[in-house]
Amino acid sequence: NAGVMQNPRHLVRRRGQEARLRCSPMKGHSHVYWYRQLPEEGLKFMVYLQKENIIDESGMPKERFSAEFPKEGPSILRIQQVVRGDSAAYFCASSPMPSGGTEAFFGQGTRLTVV
Amino acid sequence: AQTVTQSQPEMSVQEAETVTLSCTYDTSENNYYLFWYKQPPSRQMILVIRQEAYKQQNATENRFSVNFQKAAKSFSLKISDSQLGDTAMYFCAFMKQGGGADGLTFGKGTHLIIQP
Numbered sequence: 496n497a498g499v500m501q502n503p504r505h506l507v508r509r510r511g512q513e514a515r516l517r518c519s520p521m522k523g524h525s526h527v528y529w530y531r532q533l534p535e536e537g538l539k540f541m542v543y544l545q546k547e548n549i550i551d552e553s554g555m556p557k558e559r560f561s562a563e564f565p566k567e568g569p570s571i572l573r574i575q576q577v578v579r580g581d582s583a584a585y586f587c588a589s590s591p592m593p594s595g596g597t598e599a600f601f602g603q604g605t606r607l608t609v610v
Numbered sequence: 611a612q613t614v615t616q617s618q619p620e621m622s623v624q625e626a627e628t629v630t631l632s633c634t635y636d637t638s639e640n641n642y643y644l645f646w647y648k649q650p651p652s653r654q655m656i657l658v659i660r661q662e663a664y665k666q667q668n669a670t671e672n673r674f675s676v677n678f679q680k681a682a683k684s685f686s687l688k689i690s691d692s693q694l695g696d697t698a699m700y701f702c703a704f705m706k707q708g709g710g711a712d713g714l715t716f717g718k719g720t721h722l723i724i725q726p
Contacts (some may be wrong), residue, residue, distance in 0.1 A: 523706075528713045537657075537716030538655070553646060568621050588713075599714065601647075601655035 499524075499589050500569075501602035508609050514581070515572040516605045520589030527570045528599060529555075529562060532584040541585075544570060577609045612637045612704050616717035623692055623720035624725050626640075630677075631687045631720045633702030644678065644685045645714070649699040658700070661685065661709075697724045 500519040508514050520527050525546050530538035530603055540554040544564035555562065559577075564570040584606045588599040613636045623629045635644070646658040661669045661678050669674050673693075677686045689696055702717040 530713070530716075535718070537703075537718045538714070540713035540715070543713055551713075585653060588655075598660070599658050604653045604655075606653075 499587060499600050499602035501585075501587050503605060504603065506605055506607045508577045508607065510578060510609055511576050514607055514609075516572040516574075516585050516587075516607070517569045518572070518587030518589075518602060519569040520587075521600055524589035524591050524600075525545050526589075526590045526592060527564050528588045529572050530568070530586045530588065532586060532604070534583075538586055541572075558603050574607075577607070579609050582607055582609045611640070612706070612715045614702050614704050614715050614717035616700075616702055618720045619718070620721040622723040622725060625692060625694060627692055628688065628690050629692055629722065630682050631689075631700050631702075631722065633681050633685045633687070633717060635685065635702070635704050635715075637683070637704065637706075643674075643705045643707065645674070645703040645705070646674070646685075646687045647664070647701045647703060647716075648696075649701060649719070650697070655701075659687065692724045694726060696722060696726050698722060707721050 502517050525571045526537045527544045529541040532538045542555045543551040561573045584604045586604045588601045590599045615634045636684045642663045644661045648658050659669050659671045660675050668678050673690045675688045677698045701719045703714040705714050
């Protein structure tokens, strides 16, 4: 059973371009969380999705950021018109249910660098 | 909103020593979960230990144990017989019971260095 797969591991974008980050949850997991980690910081919650639904996006910037988790395929975090401040590591975690007490399994993250 | 505070940005101990990482949190919730995650240089987030707030008994996983003081809102991690492979960032995290919205709230982390 493969773990949570994120790709790419590293992504370089020029200012103004779009960044697409992908997350394939563990088999049987229908709940996905996205987190952002700035240098020297802990992870900050961005968005929580179930299949085809955004449950909570309170941690996601209102502009330029969007997320989806379609019925088929990976979850996608999209950042439009990237700026230098978007440079960070973005982590995805999945769980089989709302992870109130169960373990959320993390991917290895995507490090986005905006130049 | 919840906050998690880790007051030790960095700690360094000799191999085989015991080390304690501190964590305090603030919440108005009565039912919640607390976690310690390890992040080695590979960046992978690895769950070390989990504590349910309703349980009085401190969680233990092999060399890792916690001291959970609910009234004081304190959740420290003790690593016994430390090993070189324990070198990593350690993050304390909080989650409301029922999970879902908000996800995990993380502290800023403690960089633990185990010296040979």
